Amino acid sequence: MASSFTLGPKFHEKVKELLEEDTASPELLEQLETIKEETTIPFKTARRLQKLLQENGYPVYLHELLEDSMLYLPKVELPPRNPELVARLEKIKAKLANEEYMRITRNVNPQEISSHGTLADFGREVRSVKAVVVTVFNFLVTVVATFACAYMGSQYLFTETTSRVISAVIAASVVGLAELYVLVRTMEGDLGDP
Missing domain, CATH: 1.10.287 (Helix Hairpins)
Known part of the structure; x- marks a missing residue:
């Protein structure tokens, strides 16, 4: 699950400026066209874009490129619990509770409690x-x-x-x-x- 960025307005402005220039290489222009309308991009794509920009004579650092962007982490979906595992855990909990009860009450004589005055x-x-x-x-x-x-x-x-x-x-x-x-x-x- 890779992290990605929610792109801000400054990023889109920089992309439009670069698309209007004629000095960019075709590979860079192709990459810019693919992410022009995107709202989120993976971190790998942002890194590849930054390298292409540097190779084409645009000294842009990655943090400048993603200046007003936000890190987007998708919500983690937990897999459903295995019903067999849940049943085993419940059995173990019940067994431990019973053992604890027996340990606590081992000195108590039930006949002594129930038969007052025999x-x-x-x-x-x-x-x-x-x-x-x-x-x-x-x-x-x-x-x-x-x-x-x-x-x-x-x-x-x-x-x-x-x-x-x-x-x-x-x-x-x-x-x-x-x-x-x-x-x-x-x-x-x-x-x-x-």
């Missing part, structure tokens, strides 16, 4: 609550039993009740802290490392 969920929650209640009860029994043992055992060391209570509280506190430490480590193991 019997299996209730059983799991009861077991979880039961385990917490047993753990708290075990903690309290351990601390109270430690206090009682320390209070009863300290009667052989201390004669005053205040000293016996203080020693029992200290022993219960140490055992309670140890029990909390073990409880936290166990829960950390169940939940995974932070």
